Amino acid sequence: xxxxxxxxxxxxxxxxxxxxxxxxxxxxxxxxxxxxxxxxxxxxxxxxxxxxxxxxxxxxxxxxxxxxxxxxxxxxxxxxxxxxxxxxxxxxxxxxxxxxxxxxxxxxxxxxxxxxxxxxxxxxxxxxxxxxxxxxxxxxxxxxxxxxxxxxxxxxxxxxxxxxxxxxxxxxxxxxxxxxxxxxxxxxxxxxxxxxxxxxxxxxxxxxxxxxxxxxxxxxxxxxxxxxxxxxxxxxxxxxxxxxxxxxxxxxxxxxxxxxxxxxxxxxxxxxxxxxxxxxxxxxxxxxxxxxxxxxxxxxxxxxxxxxxxxxxxxxxxxxxxxxxxxxxxxxxxxxxxxxxxxxxxxxxxxxxxxxxxxxxxxxxxxxxxxxxx
Amino acid sequence: xxxxxxxxxxxxxxxxxxxxxxxxxxxxxxxxxxxxxxxxxxxxxxxxxxxxxxxxxxxxxxxxxxxxxxxxxxxxxxxxxxxxxxxxxxxxxxxxxxxxxxxxxxxxxxxxxxxxxxxxxxxxxxxxxxxxxxxxxxxxxxxxxxxxxxxxxxxxxxxxxxxxxxxxxxxxxxxxxxxxxxxxxxxxxxxxxxxxxxxxxxxxxxxxxxxxxxxxxxxxxxxxxxxxxxxxxxxxxxxxxxxxxxxxxxxxxxxxxxxxxxxxxxxxxxxxxxxxxxxxxxxxxxxxxxxxxxxxx
Numbered sequence: 001x002x003x004x005x006x007x008x009x010x011x012x013x014x015x016x017x018x019x020x021x022x023x024x025x026x027x028x029x030x031x032x033x034x035x036x037x038x039x040x041x042x043x044x045x046x047x048x049x050x051x052x053x054x055x056x057x058x059x060x061x062x063x064x065x066x067x068x069x070x071x072x073x074x075x076x077x078x079x080x081x082x083x084x085x086x087x088x089x090x091x092x093x094x095x096x097x098x099x100x101x102x103x104x105x106x107x108x109x110x111x112x113x114x115x116x117x118x119x120x121x122x123x124x125x126x127x128x129x130x131x132x133x134x135x136x137x138x139x140x141x142x143x144x145x146x147x148x149x150x151x152x153x154x155x156x157x158x159x160x161x162x163x164x165x166x167x168x169x170x171x172x173x174x175x176x177x178x179x180x181x182x183x184x185x186x187x188x189x190x191x192x193x194x195x196x197x198x199x200x201x202x203x204x205x206x207x208x209x210x211x212x213x214x215x216x217x218x219x220x221x222x223x224x225x226x227x228x229x230x231x232x233x234x235x236x237x238x239x240x241x242x243x244x245x246x247x248x249x250x251x252x253x254x255x256x257x258x259x260x261x262x263x264x265x266x267x268x269x270x271x272x273x274x275x276x277x278x279x280x281x282x283x284x285x286x287x288x289x290x291x292x293x294x295x296x297x298x299x300x301x302x303x304x305x306x307x308x309x310x311x312x313x314x315x316x317x318x319x320x321x322x323x324x325x326x327x328x329x330x331x332x333x334x335x336x337x338x339x340x341x342x343x344x345x346x347x348x349x350x351x352x353x354x355x356x357x358x359x360x361x362x363x364x365x366x367x368x369x370x371x372x373x374x
Numbered sequence: 375x376x377x378x379x380x381x382x383x384x385x386x387x388x389x390x391x392x393x394x395x396x397x398x399x400x401x402x403x404x405x406x407x408x409x410x411x412x413x414x415x416x417x418x419x420x421x422x423x424x425x426x427x428x429x430x431x432x433x434x435x436x437x438x439x440x441x442x443x444x445x446x447x448x449x450x451x452x453x454x455x456x457x458x459x460x461x462x463x464x465x466x467x468x469x470x471x472x473x474x475x476x477x478x479x480x481x482x483x484x485x486x487x488x489x490x491x492x493x494x495x496x497x498x499x500x501x502x503x504x505x506x507x508x509x510x511x512x513x514x515x516x517x518x519x520x521x522x523x524x525x526x527x528x529x530x531x532x533x534x535x536x537x538x539x540x541x542x543x544x545x546x547x548x549x550x551x552x553x554x555x556x557x558x559x560x561x562x563x564x565x566x567x568x569x570x571x572x573x574x575x576x577x578x579x580x581x582x583x584x585x586x587x588x589x590x591x592x593x594x595x596x597x598x599x600x601x602x603x604x605x606x607x608x609x610x611x612x613x614x615x616x617x618x619x620x621x622x623x624x625x626x627x628x629x630x631x632x633x634x635x636x637x638x639x640x641x642x643x644x645x646x647x648x649x650x651x652x653x654x655x656x657x658x659x660x661x662x663x664x665x666x667x668x669x670x671x
Contacts, residue, residue, distance in 0.1 A: 086569070087573070087575045161573075
C-alpha cells in the first residue's frame with residue numbers, strides 16, 4: 001500500500017498555520033529571539049529543542065500571548081496576533097509545572113476552559129467525560145490534583161489544555177517531571193493523542209531523545225536562533241553544523257584540513273597520519289578547514305586492518321563504557337585524537353573480543369562521515 | 375516518658391496561665407459583692423476545716439448571671455460589640471487585601487522592606503498610637519484643619535468620640551494581622567496558575583476571582599479571625615476614640631471592675647464574653663484543621 005508521507009513543508013501550495021516573520025524579542029539588553037523566521041504547518045508535531053536560555057520557551061510564550069515580540073510579526077492561521085491577549089487566542093498551553101488549580105477537582109480543572117466559553121452544562125459534561133476517557137482518567141474525575149500521581153497530573157494538564165479543542169497546543173517541557181520509564185510511555189501516548197485529535201502540537205524540550213521520538217520536525221535552537229529545522233532522521237544523519245551534530249546524540253568530531261578529491265574531500269587531521277576520505281555535496285571550495293562528524297555506531301572496530309575500506313585508522317582502547325545492550329569503546333588514535341566506536345553486545349560480556357589497552361583498527365565508509373565547516 | 379514531658383510543658387503552661395485564672399474569675403462571678411478586700415464574699419477559709427469549705431460552696435450562686443439578663447445594657451453591649459467587630463473586620467479586609475496583594479506582586483527585593491513597614495507600628499506603644507489618632511481626628515485635629523484649609527468643608531467634621539473613630543482605630547491597629555496571613559497565602563500562589571486561567575479563556579479580572587481569591591481563602595479567614603477576636607473585646611480604642619454612645623463590652627467590663635467595683639458582675643460579663651469568643655476560636659481551629667487535611671499533610 002502506498003503511503004503518503006506527511007511533509008507539508010515540502011509542498012509549495014500548503015499554507016502554514018503559524019508564521020514567525022523576522023521576530024526579535026529583547027528583554028532589556030538581552031536578545032532572547034534574534035530575527036527569527038519560521039513556518040509551522042497544521043497537524044505538525046513541531047519540537048523546539050535547545051539548551052536552557054536558547055529562546056525556545058520565549059518562542060512558545062509569544063505564541064500563547066504571554067510575551068509580545070519586540071519586532072516582527074507572528075501570524076496564526078493568517079491573522080496577525082499583535083495585541084491579541086492569551087484568552088482570545090485559539091491556542092492552549094500545557095505548562096511545565098502543569099499549573100493545575102489545586103482548589104478544583106480533576107473534572108473541574110478540565111471543565112474550566114469550557115465553562116468560560118459559556119457552553120451549556122450537558123455539553124461541558126460530555127466533553128469532560130470524553131477528555132477523561134482520552135487520557136484514561138475516568139476513575140479520578142472527583143479527586144483533587146494533590147490526590148493523584150505525577151503521571152496522572154501530567155495527563156490532567158494535557159486533558160485540560162485539549163478540552164477546548166484548540167487549533168494549536170503548546171507543550172512546555174511536558175514530560176520533564178516524570179521518571180524515565182513513564183516518560184517513554186507518555187511520549188507514545190502524546191503521539192497517539194496528537195494523531196487522534198489532529199491538533200497541531202508545538203513542544204519545547206531540552207531532551208533530544210524526546211524531540212526525536214515525538215516530533216515530525218525538530219528545530220534545534222541556540223542563542224535565539226534556529227540553527228536547523230528538519231525531520232528527526234535528517235537532523236541525526238545530516239546535521240548542518242558542528243553544533244547540531246554535537247547536540248543531537250553522540251558524535252565524533254575530527255577537525256582537519258580538507259582538500260577536494262573526487263566526489264568529496266580528503267581530510268588531513270594530524271601530523272604523520274594518512275588522510276581520511278568522505279563523500280559529500282557540501283562545498284568548502286578547493287580546500288579549507290573542516291570538521292568531520294562521525295556517529296559512533298557507524299565506526300567498526302576490528303583486531304585486523306579490514307580490507308577494502310576507505311577509512312581505516314589504528315588506535316588503542318583507553319576506556320570501555322558498558323551500557324548493557326551496547327558498548328562504547330574510547331579509542332585513542334596516533335596523534336592523540338579520541339574516537340568513540342559503538343558496537344552491539346551480541347555476545348556475552350566474558351566473551352568480548354577487546355579489552356583495555358588493546359590495539360585495534362577503526363574503520364568507516366566514505367559516506368559515514370559528514371563534512372562540516374570547521 | 376520523653377514524649378510525655380514534651381506534651382506536659384504546653385499543658386502545664388495552659389493550666390497555670392489560662393485555666394487557673396479562669397477558675398478564679400469564674401468563682402468570683404458566682405460570689406456576692408462586699409465592702410471588703412477583696413471586694414467579694416465568700417472567701418475560702420481553710421482554718422475552719424470541712425465546715426468552712428462546705429459553707430464556701432453553699433454561698434456561691436448564679437445571681438450575677440441572672441442579673442445580666444435583667445438589665446438590657448449588657449446584651450445591648452454584647453450585640454453592639456459583635457456589630458462593631460464584624461463591620462471593622464470587613465473594613466480591615468477591604469483595606470488589607472489590596473495591600474497584601476500589592477506586596478505579593480512587588481519585586482522580590484522590595485518584599486522584606488514592605489514587610490518591615492507593615493510591622494513597624496508595633497515598635498511604638500499601642501497607647502501612644504491611639505492617642506495620636508485623637509490628635510488627628512479631633513475637631514481641631516490635623517484632618518479637620520487640612521480639610522478646612524483645602525476648602526472641602528466649612529465646618530469641622532465630628533469624628534472623634536463617634537463610632538467612626540472606633541472603626542478607624544480598629545482598622546489601623548489590626549491591619550497588620552489582616553495583611554500578614556493574606557500576604558503569606560498570596561506569596562505562595564504560583565503565577566503560572568493565573569497564566570493557565572488566562573490561557574483557558576479568563577480575563578485578568580475573572581482569573582482573579584476564580585483563582586486568586588479561592589486560593590487565598592485560608593489567608594482571608596485567618597486574617598478575619600485574627601482581627602475579629604481581639605476587636606470584640608476591645609477596650610482601649612472605644613474608650614479613647616469612642617463617645618459616650620459607643621457601647622462595647624470591653625468598656626462595660628472595665629467600668630464594672632473599676633468604677634462600680636462590682637467584681638462579681640464584672641467577672642460574669644467576662645465569662646460570657648469568653649463563651650462568645652470560644653465559638654469563633656473553635657471555628658477558626660476547625661478551618662485550620664480542614665486546610666491541613668486539604669493540603670494532604
